[in-house]
Amino acid sequence: MSRVDVRQQLLERNPFLSSASPEPWDNNFPDLTGLNKDVGDHIFTLLRGTREGMRGTMAGLVLGEAGSGKTHMLKRVLDSMQEMGEGALFASIRAFLNPTSVFQDLRRGIFVNLKRKRREHRSQIDFLGEAVKARFHQDLVEGRVPSYYQDSLQLWFQEEYPDVDPRFLRLFYTYMDVKDSRLLGVMQGDISDDDFPGNPDLKIDDFESRDAAQEAEAQRAVLSLGMLLDYAKMPLIICFDQLDAMSDEGLIQAWGRVSAELINNVYGVLPLAFLRSDKWNAFSAVLDNAVKDRYQNNLMVLRSCTLEESWQLLEGRLRLYYEDDYEEKMEWLRTQLEAKLAVGDYAPRHVIEMANRAILQPLHPVRRPGPEDDREEILRAFAGVWSEERDKVAAEPGLWPPNLDDLSCALELWLTARSDCSSVVRTGQRFRVLEAECLQGAERVLCSFAFCATRHNSPARAALNAGLKFLNEDPMGRICYYVTEASVLPALPQWPKVHELLSEFRNQGGRVVVLDEETRVCWYALLALRNRIEAGDVRLYLSEESRLAVREDLMLFLRERFEGELLPFEGGKVEPPPLTDLPVDPFLTEDWPRLHEAICSLLTQAPMRMMKADFLLERLRNQDFKILHAGLLAYVKGQEECFRLWPCENGSLIQMV
Structure with missing residues (x-):
C-alpha cells in the first residue's frame, strides 16, 4: 500500500x-502501565489510608500540564483497588462558578458521578x-451489631453516627x-420533597432567604455521605481537575473552604487537586495556609512520555482502531514523527496531537495567537x-443536570458575542x-x-414573580425571558400555581423558553x-500551525459560525409557542427494540461496521424514526x-462492536 493510501x-x-480522555471508569484507550507509576502508587497509598479511616490527613496535589496522563493513572489506581477487593468510587468535580453555592455544586457533582453506571449496568x-448492607450483615453475624437491629439498619446507623443528617x-x-x-435527584438537591406525596411545599418568601440554609444542607449531605463511605x-x-479554569479570587477562596471541610471533617474521601505549576502558585497566594499545607504534604508531579512510551502510546491507539491491520499505519507514523519525538519528552496528549497533526497536515511550530x-x-x-x-454532552446528558449557574454563564457568553445585544450585566439577584x-x-x-x-x-414561582416585577415596572419598554428545562417543569396537575403564574407572565408579555433535550x-x-x-485544554489545528484556543476564538465562533440559537430570537422578533406546546423529546418515547435492530442493521452494512452519526441519523429518519441527534x-x-x-472531524462515528 502506498504512503498516500495509508x-x-x-x-x-x-x-x-x-x-x-473520558472519565477513568469509561476509559477504554490502551494504558502505559509505567507512565507516572510513582504518582499512581502514591495515590493508591493515600486511598488505602482513607479507607482505613485516617481522616484529617488525606489530600493530594498533582502538578502537570493538561494531557499528562491523569485519566490513565487514576484508572490504574481504581482497578488495583477493585482487584484487591477494596472497592473505590470516583467523582470528577467541575470548576465552580458561584462562590455562594460551592457545597451545593460539590454535592451535585458527587451525585452526578455516583449515578453513573460502572459494571454490570450498576x-x-x-x-x-x-x-x-454487606458490612452490616457481617457485623450482625460477628456480634458487633446487636441482633435486635437485624431489620433496622437505618436506626442502628443513626445511633452509631449521631451527626448524620436524618433526612x-x-x-x-x-x-x-x-x-x-x-x-x-432529591439527595442531589435538584428535586424537592414535594414531588412525593405527603411532603409539605416550601413557601416562596421562605425560599428567597434560604440560600445559606441550602448551602448548609448540602454541606450536611456531604458529611453524611462520608459517614456511609467510612x-x-x-x-x-474527589478529583478537582478543572481548577485551572478558576481565576477569580473569591472562587479560589471558596474552593479552599470546600477543601478544608473535606480534609478536616468528611470521612471516606480523598480530595485530589490537579493544576499546572504556575496556576498552583496563583492559588497559593490566596488559599489559607492550613489548606495549602495539607495539599503540599502530598505533592506529586506528572512526568512526560519517554521516546519508547510515545511509540507504545501511538501503537496502542492504532491497534484499538485497526486491530490486525495497524502495522503499515504505525510504520507511516514512525517516518513522520521520528525526528520530532527524538528531540525531547512530551506529555501523552501532545504525542496524540502530533500524530493527529501528521495525519492532517505537516507539523509546524506551536506559537501563541497573533494578528x-x-x-x-x-x-x-x-x-x-x-x-x-x-x-460529548449529548452522549451523556446525565452528567449535565439542570443548573442555574451553568445556564446563566452560557447565556452570558452568547449574548456578549452577539452584535444585536449590548451592556450585558449580572443583576446580583x-x-x-x-x-x-x-435589538428588537x-x-x-x-x-x-x-x-x-x-x-x-x-424557586419556579420565585423566578416568575421576579420576572413579573421587572415587567410591571415598565410594561411597554421591557422584555423578560423565563428560561427553564422540560425536565424541571412538571405538568399542570402537579404544579397548578406555577402554571397560573406562567399564564400571567405570558399575558404580561413575558417569554417562556423551555429547553428540550436537543436545545439544552x-x-x-x-x-x-x-x-x-x-x-488551557483546547488546541486549534490551523493550516500553518497549531496553538491553544483562547476566549477570543470562542467569541469569534459564536459571532460568525455558531448555528445554535440559545434563545428563539432572530431579527429582533420572538414568536413564543403557546403554553400547551411545551417541547417533548421524541427519543424519550421511541420504540427502543425496533430502533436497536435498525441501528445494528445499518451498521452491519457499513464499511468496518461504522458510520458517521449524522448519516446514521438521516438513514433512521428515512425509516420513520422520530429521534433527535x-x-x-x-x-x-x-x-x-x-x-x-468515536470522535471524528465535525461529528462522531458510531461503530458496532
Missing part, C-alpha cells in the same frame, strides 16, 4: 483526532449501598430499597472542536440573573433573563467548552456492550 485511511478513520451508588439517611436507605432515581470501607476520590491568524482557519478549526464538545440591551426591530430594549433549574415549586445540549456544551478553554448519541453511549462512539 494516510488516506488514517484521515477517514483517525485514532488521534481527539486527545481528550451505578456507583448501587455499589456503595451493597457495600453498606439524607432516610433518602439513601429508601433508595436502596426501591431504586427510584427521583430519590437521587462504614462501608469504600473511599471516594496574522486567518479568520476562516480559526473558524474551521473551532467548528471541529465545537462538534466534539457538543456530541437570585433568579433574575442577567440583563442586556437587545429597530429599537434597543432592556431585556431581563430569569431562570429556574431545579424541580422545586418555590448547546447551552451545556458551550459552558463545557468555555471551561476547557479557560483551563442528542437522543441517538445518548442511546448509543448507553449501549456500550454493542456500540462505540
Whole structure:
C-alpha cells in the first residue's frame, strides 16, 4: 500500500483526532502501565489510608500540564483497588462558578458521578449501598451489631453516627430499597420533597432567604455521605481537575473552604487537586495556609512520555482502531514523527496531537495567537472542536443536570458575542440573573433573563414573580425571558400555581423558553467548552500551525459560525409557542427494540461496521424514526456492550462492536 493510501485511511478513520480522555471508569484507550507509576502508587497509598479511616490527613496535589496522563493513572489506581477487593468510587468535580453555592455544586457533582453506571449496568451508588448492607450483615453475624437491629439498619446507623443528617439517611436507605432515581435527584438537591406525596411545599418568601440554609444542607449531605463511605470501607476520590479554569479570587477562596471541610471533617474521601505549576502558585497566594499545607504534604508531579512510551502510546491507539491491520499505519507514523519525538519528552496528549497533526497536515511550530491568524482557519478549526464538545454532552446528558449557574454563564457568553445585544450585566439577584440591551426591530430594549433549574415549586414561582416585577415596572419598554428545562417543569396537575403564574407572565408579555433535550445540549456544551478553554485544554489545528484556543476564538465562533440559537430570537422578533406546546423529546418515547435492530442493521452494512452519526441519523429518519441527534448519541453511549462512539472531524462515528 502506498504512503498516500495509508494516510488516506488514517484521515477517514483517525485514532488521534481527539486527545481528550473520558472519565477513568469509561476509559477504554490502551494504558502505559509505567507512565507516572510513582504518582499512581502514591495515590493508591493515600486511598488505602482513607479507607482505613485516617481522616484529617488525606489530600493530594498533582502538578502537570493538561494531557499528562491523569485519566490513565487514576484508572490504574481504581482497578488495583477493585482487584484487591477494596472497592473505590470516583467523582470528577467541575470548576465552580458561584462562590455562594460551592457545597451545593460539590454535592451535585458527587451525585452526578455516583449515578453513573460502572459494571454490570450498576451505578456507583448501587455499589456503595451493597457495600453498606454487606458490612452490616457481617457485623450482625460477628456480634458487633446487636441482633435486635437485624431489620433496622437505618436506626442502628443513626445511633452509631449521631451527626448524620436524618433526612439524607432516610433518602439513601429508601433508595436502596426501591431504586427510584427521583430519590437521587432529591439527595442531589435538584428535586424537592414535594414531588412525593405527603411532603409539605416550601413557601416562596421562605425560599428567597434560604440560600445559606441550602448551602448548609448540602454541606450536611456531604458529611453524611462520608459517614456511609467510612462504614462501608469504600473511599471516594474527589478529583478537582478543572481548577485551572478558576481565576477569580473569591472562587479560589471558596474552593479552599470546600477543601478544608473535606480534609478536616468528611470521612471516606480523598480530595485530589490537579493544576499546572504556575496556576498552583496563583492559588497559593490566596488559599489559607492550613489548606495549602495539607495539599503540599502530598505533592506529586506528572512526568512526560519517554521516546519508547510515545511509540507504545501511538501503537496502542492504532491497534484499538485497526486491530490486525495497524502495522503499515504505525510504520507511516514512525517516518513522520521520528525526528520530532527524538528531540525531547512530551506529555501523552501532545504525542496524540502530533500524530493527529501528521495525519492532517505537516507539523509546524506551536506559537501563541497573533494578528496574522486567518479568520476562516480559526473558524474551521473551532467548528471541529465545537462538534466534539457538543456530541460529548449529548452522549451523556446525565452528567449535565439542570443548573442555574451553568445556564446563566452560557447565556452570558452568547449574548456578549452577539452584535444585536449590548451592556450585558449580572443583576446580583437570585433568579433574575442577567440583563442586556437587545435589538428588537429597530429599537434597543432592556431585556431581563430569569431562570429556574431545579424541580422545586418555590424557586419556579420565585423566578416568575421576579420576572413579573421587572415587567410591571415598565410594561411597554421591557422584555423578560423565563428560561427553564422540560425536565424541571412538571405538568399542570402537579404544579397548578406555577402554571397560573406562567399564564400571567405570558399575558404580561413575558417569554417562556423551555429547553428540550436537543436545545439544552448547546447551552451545556458551550459552558463545557468555555471551561476547557479557560483551563488551557483546547488546541486549534490551523493550516500553518497549531496553538491553544483562547476566549477570543470562542467569541469569534459564536459571532460568525455558531448555528445554535440559545434563545428563539432572530431579527429582533420572538414568536413564543403557546403554553400547551411545551417541547417533548421524541427519543424519550421511541420504540427502543425496533430502533436497536435498525441501528445494528445499518451498521452491519457499513464499511468496518461504522458510520458517521449524522448519516446514521438521516438513514433512521428515512425509516420513520422520530429521534433527535442528542437522543441517538445518548442511546448509543448507553449501549456500550454493542456500540462505540468515536470522535471524528465535525461529528462522531458510531461503530458496532
